[in-house]
Amino acid sequence: FTTEIYAEYRASFDSAGASLLASVLMAAGMLILLAELRVRGHGRYQRLDRGARRAANRLELGWKRWPALLWLALQGAVTLLAPIATIAYWTLQPGADAVTPAEVSPQLLLSATAASLGLGLSAAALTTVLALPLGYLLARHPGRLAHLLERVVYLAQGVPGIVIALALVNLAIQWLKPLYQSAAMLALAYAIMFLPLALVSVRSALMQAESKLEELARSLGLNWWQALWRVVLPLAAPGLGAAASLVFVSVITELTATLLLAPIGTETLATQVWADTAALAFAAAAPYAAILIALSLFSTWLLMSCLGRGAVLGAQTQAWKSQETPPCRN
DSSP states (O other): OHHHHHHHHHHHOOHHHHHHHHHHHHHHHHHHHHHHHHHHTTOOOSOSSOOOOOOOOOOOOGGGHHHHHHHHHHHHIIIIIHHHHHHHHHHTOTTOSSOOGGGSOHHHHHHHHHHHHHHHHHHHHHHHHHHHHHHHHHHHSOSHHHHHHHHHHHHGGGSOHHHHHHHHHHHHHHTOGGGTTSHHHHHHHHHHHHHHHHHHHHHHHHHHSOHHHHHHHHHTTOOHHHHIIIIIHHHHHHHHHHHHHHHHHHHHTOOHHHHHHSOTTOOOHHHHHHHHHHTTOHHHHHHHHHHHHHHHHHHHHHHHHHTOHHHHTTTHHHHHHOTTSOSSOO
């Protein structure tokens, strides 16, 4: 569907045919979302009483652990080692037919990195903040309206980025000309595209933050905003960090919306990789791709450090008891 939608726009800018294909994708996404809602149901993810925390049972795999380790190692080799090896190969080719790394402009490399970092961090912060109200509504006051809004947000995940980008292009040209090819319009595109990713983590984090602690804070004299800032958000901080990390990685690797909506003269790591590989300058694209992988690995490390063992096993209660202990620790 995505390639056909792209072909429709590229061949004749046929918005009718591309819109029809996008509608089919949205209908399929709606069916999947309805099935997910029936499977997930209305389960609760917070502890309702103090109870006793039991250790998880450890399942001994025996000889089966070796095939499992082999399969995981194969996945790691394919997803991580293969791209790194390819980038290293092109970087170390002194006589490559393509443009060599020595001809890559350090200024362009630095500016592309700075642009990717700026767009990624700003979009991650904006999208996470936008996901908070709906996530709180789903966690504390679930209902038909909340679930309807959730379904609408998730539908964006089933629409190709080119459809969202071109829709915003038409909107800007028709009604918001000053915002066309501006950082604000690009940030809006990122928020629409990656709000589903942030909402998943934000909703889960807020659902695991015990509502009775918030009620206790309210009973002690805090208003709603104070209870949210001093109790709920510290408990949900690991999930919020996970949401921001997911959005950051998605933004720095996004291409379609960036090409169509980025301000004139803005070059990111993703657009430079695309431009160099389109010109068969694989060696020139290698440094940009290497920085992309490094940023992705750092974001993953940060994500895992925040969502560590303490957050999984319920360190939220410890964060409530001691204001000096941050909920997200290395």
